[in-house]
Amino acid sequence: MILMYDTAARNQEMLDIRFKDMHVSNPESYVVITGKGRKTRLVPIMKKTVEHYEKYIRIFHKNSFGDAYLFYTLRNREQCQMSPDNTEKFIKKYGVMARKHNKKIPANVHPHMFRHARAMHLYRGGMPLPLLSEWLGHAQLNTTLIYANADTRMKQEAIEKATSQINPLKSNTRIDWEDDEDMIRKLYGLV
Numbered sequence: 762m763i764l765m766y767d768t769a770a771r772n773q774e775m776l777d778i779r780f781k782d783m784h785v786s787n788p789e790s791y792v793v794i795t796g797k798g799r800k801t802r803l804v805p806i807m808k809k810t811v812e813h814y815e816k817y818i819r820i821f822h823k824n825s826f827g828d829a830y831l832f833y834t835l836r837n838r839e840q841c842q843m844s845p846d847n848t849e850k851f852i853k854k855y856g857v858m859a860r861k862h863n864k865k866i867p868a869n870v871h872p873h874m875f876r877h878a879r880a881m882h883l884y885r886g887g888m889p890l891p892l893l894s895e896w897l898g899h900a901q902l903n904t905t906l907i908y909a910n911a912d913t914r915m916k917q918e919a920i921e922k923a924t925s926q927i928n929p930l931k932s933n934t935r936i937d938w939e940d941d942e943d944m945i946r947k948l949y950g951l952v
Contacts, residue, residue, distance in 0.1 A: 767810040769879035769897055772845045774870040778831045784826045785811045796898035848872055878879050
């Protein structure tokens with residue numbers, strides 16, 4: 762889940778990752794992700810993600826390398842690529858567990874939520890849409906425009922940033938016509 766969030770990868774893209782796709786030499790760690798149309802993209806990963814990755818391989822991949830899938834299930838004692846349904850079950854299970862501790866967690870957590878959340882966090886953090894489009898592996902910028910729909914918080918921050926400190930909406934100064942009945946009548950067109 763950590764790698765899924767950090768890379769904003771699609772569920773199948775995550776399941777297609779092999780050991781040879783992970784490049785974890787600091788300071789520039791990244792993952793080669795193969796997306797739709799077999800297009801590849803290099804996606805940087807954070808140091809904390811690398812730490813979790815290294816712990817994961819110590820526990821679950823003592824003798825794996827090269828073409829071995831990073832995420833697998835065992836069938837007849839052999840490692841096989843994990844299915845998207847399996848990922849969804851894991852995420853749903855941990856979503857239910859997390860919701861018991863925090864009611865803000867949605868009732869139905871699914872893999873694409875990690876991709877969407879990461880994209881929104883990057884966009885809110887100032888990542889331009891063309892770069893976000895490349896990050897997500899979208900062939901067309903139009904596909905990325907779904908993230909451009911600003912939420913209320915983004916609108917409020919933009920308004921605050923664009924509103925001068927001397928603007929009457931921000932200042933605590935008394936408005937000259939506040940108690941002037943004649944002026945208020947004129948403003949309402951009553952005079």
